[in-house]
Each structure stands twice: as C-alpha cells, then as structure tokens.
Amino acid sequence: KKIKKEKHGEKRKHEVEQDVKQKKEPEDKWKWWEEKDNAKDSGVKWKFLEHKGPVFAPPYEPLPKTVQFKYDGKPMKLSLEAEEVMTFYAKMLDHEYTSKNDFNKNFFGDWRKVMTKEEKSIISDLGKCNFRDVCTYFQQKTEERKARSKAEKLEEKQKNEALVEEFGFCDWDGHREKIGNFRLEPPGLFRGRGNHPKMGKLKKRIIPEDITINCSKNSVAPKPPPGHKWKEVRHDNQVTWLVSWTENIQNQNKYIMLNPSSRVKGEKDWQKYEIARNLKTKVDRIREDYMRDLKSSEMMIRQRAVALYFIDKLALRAGNEKEDGESADTVGCCSLRCEHIKLHKQLDGKDFIVEFDFLGKDSIRYYNKVPVLKQVFKNLVLFTENKEGGDDLFDRLNTSTLNKYLNSLMEGLTAKVFRTYNASITLQNQLLELTDPDDENVSSKILSYNRANRAVAVLCNHQRAAPKNFSEQMGRMNDKVGNCGFNGIFSVDYLCLVHAILDSAEIFHYSRRHVTNGWHKKQADIRDAKQEAKSAKSDYKHNKSEGKRKLYEAKKKKIERLQEQLIKLEVQATDKAKNKEIALGTSKLNYLDPRITVAWCKKYAIPIEKCYNKTQRDKFAWAIAMVDESYVF
C-alpha cells in the first residue's frame, strides 16, 4: 500500500498531519554548530549552569484494604515498607525473572531486611507467598488507566507537559537546553541482564539526602523538597552532569545529563566522528604495524597485534576486566578466555578457522566462524598452549595498555574508535554499492539504505529479541507473496553468513536464490499472465489487426508489472525476515556518521524523514544542517 501511494505521489494521512505539526513548531532552536569557537578543548564544560534539580519518584500509595497479600493461604496485612517491596515483586509476577533462582533469593533476602520482626518471623518461605491478587490489582489499574476518557488523558498530558517545561530544561551558558533524564529512577527490583548475580535485589528509593547538585555559583540553585537537604551542592564546571547520586546495587554513580540534541552532547558526537575519520587516514599504517607485530619476539606485542586484528576485523569491544561475582560473566576482546574460541585448522574446506562463542555486552551472544591469517592462527595456538579453558587468552594484555599504545599511534585513538570507523566506512561503501541510481523509486532506495544499515548492525552484533508473534506475521507476509517455506532456510544458515556479510552482493544473491525457489502466488499470476500473452500472440498471428497487436502488447506489459511487484514483495519479506533478530537502531544512533546518511539523502533527493525520525533528526541536527551531497566520510 505504502509503495503504491508513494508511486502516485500521495501523502498518507499521518504524514500530512506531521507536516502540519512541524509547521506549527516555532523554529527557534539554537544552531550551536554555526558558532565559530566550536570544539575547543579546555576542560571547562560551561560558564553558567542553572536548573531546577531532579523530579523525585512519586511516593508509595498503600494498597486498598480489599487487595490482599496472602501467606500460607491466609491474608496478611504488611507494614508500609514491607508492603511496598512486596508490590515490586507482585508487579513482576508474570515476568520470566520470577522463575529465576537468583532473582527470588535476592528479592527474598532484601525483602526480609525491610520487614518488621513479626513479619520476619512469619514469612520464612517465598514459596508460601501469594502475590496473585496484588498482581491482578496492578493489572486492573493499568487497564483503567488505558480506558480513561479523552479529557482525563488530555489533562494528564498537560500536567506532564508543564512538568517538562519546569524541570526538563536548564540554562546552559545562556541557552535553554533539554535535559535527558530529569526524573529520578523509581525504587524497584534490580533487573540485571543475562545471568546477573544481583538480579532481584532491592533498588532503594532515592531521597534528597542522596542527591548531589551541580550548578553555577551565581545561579539560583534548585531547592530541596520541604524538610529535606541535598547531600551536597557543588559548582564543578569541568563536568557535564547536573545531578548525581550513588545507586545502591553496584555502588556506582548515576547522573542527570543533557539530551543528545544539546550542544555539549552534539559537539562530542561530532568530534567522535572526526576522530574516526582521522583513523581512516592512519588505518593502513596501523594495519601494517600489527601485521608486522604478529611475529614479534615479545609476547605482549604479539598478543596486542592479534587483539587489534580482532578489534579491527571483527569490531569486537575492548573488553575490560570485571570484578567477578559482581555482574554477569561477559567478555570483550582483551578479556576473552581460551574457552571462548575453538581453533580449526580446517573447517568446511577452509583453512585456519576461529570459532568464537562468547557472551558480550548485555549478555548478547557472539557466535562466528572466521577465517584468519595463518600467522594469527599460529599465534592463537601458541596463546592457548598449556592453558585451561578459564584462562585469559591474552594474559599479557589489558585495555589500558592497549589504549595507551593506540593513543601513541594517533591522538584520540582508543579501541572503540575502530568500531565507529568500521561501522561508518561500511555504511558509506555499502550505500555506494547497493544504491541503484537508475531506480527512481524512493522505497527501493530506502530498502537499499536499510540493507546497508543492516550490514553494519551485523558487523557490530546488534541483536534484539525476535518480535512477539514474529512467525505469524511472517506467515501473513508470505501469504501475500504466496511463497512456501523460506523462513527456515533463512534462520538456519543465517548465522554462518553473518560476518561474511560485509560483501553485500552475497546477501543479495543469497536471499534472491532462496526466495525464488519457493512457490509464489505472484508467480502463479505471472504464469497465468504469460499464458494469456501467448494466446494473445497467436491471436495476433492469425489476425494481424492493430487491435490484436495492442492487446498482445498490453499482456506483455502486464507480465512486466507483475514481475516488478513480485520483486518488491520479495524484498519486503526479505527485509522483515532479516530484521528478525537484528537491531538497526543502535548503530544508526551511535556508530554511523550521520553526515553519510544526510549526503546520501541529498544525492538521491530522499527526504531525510525517511531515514531519521524526529528524535534522530534532533540529535543529528548539526549534520543535517552542515552537509551537502558531496560529503565523504
């Protein structure tokens, strides 16, 4: 439908409305990138900073008497604090977390800490607790909230807008800038990712006495709520945060900082891409260096060379050491252990294959079989000799020494710059390769863009949980195309391809081959159309009239049209299937130089809205304003 309407140059209803909204919005945003003295690099982050402080989480509302927690089958009224913590668990009752042992153990331990003596003596077994009624109560409340009248919803919306007006902005060097997270995190149960040893622990309510305020000496400092005091008010212009506190699970500092659309964030982002572009000019030399170092007589240098090879080729993260037992067991490059790789001298007819299998950031699995240089392979054999699976692969290396070395090669160079550089350069190359300048169709251009974006997401291993009901949705889509059984083909072989995918031609051929192996409704239509064309042709041969000729021409046109439609449907289905477990957003937001996208849009007259939504346009306003189609990363 979308394609059809675009073809006819129509705008969809919501797009028209969006345009109207945009016109209404006054264009008085500060164009900081037009100022002359951008990106100066003294440690001073601001000269003047004034804000209203954080918004505290709403206070706990006790349960109505009718809603009862039960212990051992009997209703039990709890003290206020114990009740509050109980509701945290009740709200998560249907979540997978509550089936995990660590979660339950940690929750129960922390819950008991807030119980009264009597409560503690009674409630000794989580298994005897019945949270069901409480859970149902909160579910009902959400339903009620959803079902409120329009007027009620509007009223709340306006109240919220007023709150944002007051607390959501600050004065930063005379400019009104948007704050990112001005609401403090509410109390609840800690939801660690993966196998986190602290999952289920109680995240305490933050009170003013926990809060450090940072603002100008000569500003009007935010007031603590009546009867309370801030922990501290400081005036540190070397940092960018407005509010900080220490979180009680890991004992780490958390901050309130500005929104990505702000100058301070935007400039930093811009600078990040400039450093990555600088790496582009140095990378050949750096690669030569680490190739040479693969044979170094010093073990640390050899390890560094291999690590760098991985970071560059596979876009691995640096991999800091982690204190064990404090968080999930995840690794990056420098913290890889022997058990995370398997060495195959030969595999599937290829030489020197390294099979990676480890959990990375957020416990996302990285699985990949990669052919490596012979010398890299030899080194890996050497590094793993006489070691146990649990031993460090790079025992002479850590992120600190690696980054020190990188910094000596180029100012500002650290391990993560390679991810930024490789992501951005890949997007640029892929766009060049995948965009068909002769194809006028906007939606096919967008598909090319998404495909290029996907190559990057695959490179960076940005995954997501498959959407709920994915297979049904896919099924419906396939019905339209009418093709059978291509779903399985994709998911099975897919991961094996994943990292070879930088060669996009391969993706394309791969997907086409498999899709067209199926049986299509559309294909049946085409077969019918061909039949019709054939008979029209023979009609025309028997009776060489102008009318018959035209009829025959029309039939031929119809075949072409159907074939075009078929390709579009295939491509859409392919896109959806391939996106099943790949998240495009992270790379778009954090790794891809926005100027590449902006330049590409300008070159092919694609509206920027097709690539970036409102938030993204705000974040990348600097890039949108400053670049034309000639920009090269």
Place this chain on the structure above:
DNA sequence: AGGTAAACTTAGAAAACTACTT
C-alpha cells in the same frame, strides 16, 4: 604501574504512542 572511582557512551527491553481494523 596498577588499582579504583568518576564520567561519559552505548545498549536492548519495555512502555507509550500512532494508525489502522474490526
């Protein structure tokens, strides 16, 4: 040099919202 804390970027999940159907 190496350990630790602070500051800041990157990350996927979940909630909220939107457009459209039923």
Place this chain on the structure above:
DNA sequence: AAGTAGTTTTCTAAGTTTACCT
C-alpha cells in the same frame, strides 16, 4: 470501543575511557 501491528520514546543497565591516587 477494543484490538493490534508498527514505530518512537523512555528507561536504566552495562560498557569504555579518563582521572585520580598510592
């Protein structure tokens, strides 16, 4: 009005790098 699929926004955990200390 309720349901649903798709998209955007929010949330906050989990990384990296820098700063600081001994």
